Amino acid sequence: MDFPARQKNIQQRLAVCRLDALLVSHLPNLRYLCGFTGSAGSLLLTGAGSTFFTDVRYETQAHSEVKGAKVTIARKALLSAVGEWIASRHKRSKKWVLGIEAEHLTVAERKRLAELLPAGVRLRNAPALVEQARMVKDDEEIIRIRHAAQLGATLFDRALKVLHPGVKEVEVAAEMEYAARLAGAAEMSFPTIVASGARSALPHGRASQQPIPAGSFVVCDFGVILGGYCSDQTRTVWVGDASSKEGNEARFAYEGVKDAQQAAIAAVRAEVSAGEVDAAARKVLRKAGLGRYFTHSTGHGVGLEIHEAPRVAAGQKEVLKPGMVITIEPGVYFPGKWGVRIEDIVVVRDGGCEILTPTSKDFLAVRSS
């Protein structure tokens, strides 16, 4: 990763935003800009260079990880160190505007920082410069996300080995997470969803102690963090007889979601807006009479964070660019009954997109073992 170039890119935008400096404290932004992977740090970017602040717990780690910035170890609270560093270098007479990450800095942190700054220094809410830069992934980032997606896909194969009626949802999740760890994942990118029976109608149904019942769907939504980058994938499996009346109804909903997902993927290419991709999925479900059961947005960006820009939702004007990585995950939910969701990760390309999730999306029914 070319950390100095990423910092330079932000530094070059400071003047246009009428900022003399930017204080970055959001951890994924720090990792993106200078490689730091710990849990406490701040990066001060000025036209003249970068200074990274962390506390004594991360002294060794910061010196080995941080690239393109001078490392300063705070002997007290991190923001105090930043404030004092600025105060010691600032000429009293000079006006100086320090940009802050308004979406991440808390009200209390802003107040503490402001109290430490010398006269002449003013805080301003900066635009989301780093998040905007992070939207378009470089080749090395795409390779990492591809590896994460490939590892993620192997977990679903593992899940299918244990997913049967009577097995607890968490037993399926535990198998997947164990395999992920041994294969080198730092952790799961979010709490694993294995939602069966009526729980499959909960879009965020974390794996529970519930035994998987027959005659319903199981939604498996999961991802790993590998090399710092997230994967995100959903597959939904029918448990029971696929040729029964219930099975036929399930299949109808499943095929509707699958068609919607494929329509959205077909709509992804550079220069299209995120809202148009969302609309493509919604249109298919509406035509199938399932539109009102699709209660969330179609997708989101993925990278160092599991949810990042752009949002792929109704009316979103953000124009897709080559190198953006987004999820496409329509679903339909019948409260008290069951739900279906299918999700892939795709990379936006010039004339279309590349699907990173290698798993089949054919309707799959699991019978009693």
Added chain:
Amino acid sequence: MDFPARQKNIQQRLAVCRLDALLVSHLPNLRYLCGFTGSAGSLLLTGAGSTFFTDVRYETQAHSEVKGAKVTIARKALLSAVGEWIASRHKRSKKWVLGIEAEHLTVAERKRLAELLPAGVRLRNAPALVEQARMVKDDEEIIRIRHAAQLGATLFDRALKVLHPGVKEVEVAAEMEYAARLAGAAEMSFPTIVASGARSALPHGRASQQPIPAGSFVVCDFGVILGGYCSDQTRTVWVGDASSKEGNEARFAYEGVKDAQQAAIAAVRAEVSAGEVDAAARKVLRKAGLGRYFTHSTGHGVGLEIHEAPRVAAGQKEVLKPGMVITIEPGVYFPGKWGVRIEDIVVVRDGGCEILTPTSKDFLAVRSS
């Protein structure tokens, strides 16, 4: 959990803080006050009652989980719904002060909220009322933390079955996490630390792909979330010959940390300050000539969050009360060589404390298998 009583407790403090209402958005505070376990919500507490806001993803879940508050589903952004709700009920002429959680609300969220509020409504940074209430655990909470600590302890036994020279750190972590999941843990309370060789000198050395070398310590610091509550425990194991020159030196450091940990535990009781507990550990290490290698604080509160109030650190004036649950975890670190840390969870009682971590702290050496 008596959620209505918890809400009432906060409501009764509003007037003293010169607040007409408090907007709670920090997720652990929401779980504490009304039982909601999802990832997006806000609770508005006024003298007249409580209203809980969430988005459509959590409609079913909120109606089944939330106690003591009316549930409102936001059709747009959550804070917009809160702002509109207040605007629709507020009499223009009346002055009304809404407290916000300054340590959690971001600068941007505060700005968006302020823009939606009608004239007469003013925002004020509220004291950390909910965090203060959460410091003292009730009997049901202590039972949950005890269960979490007991499950956590079984993971260390599991770790010892696989921890040998040549085994990768992540293989040990994977075993522990797999066992935790099957036993009902929702997730680990933080990324599992299995730090061997020179990595044991990193206080936050997450399990890596590094094979465990002989002739060094392995620090295992781990916890589970069970029933919503966290456990936190550290044990350090010597890998290699305990009777060698290196082994003797290791043992000296280990016994120093163990004595310091026991001295800190002996200092814990109601009416003592957190700073006094920290000082007790520090004094023992200083006498052993190890004081300068103890580079972090002695402990922290544990409950719904892995790190919560009170801090157990040098100079902390917070007075311990019966029912507080804290960690005691001194350690010494020799950069490039190795480190040692020992950590238990204890409940503050009137004349002393109760240790919740059942694992032995005797020096333990693991030889090649």
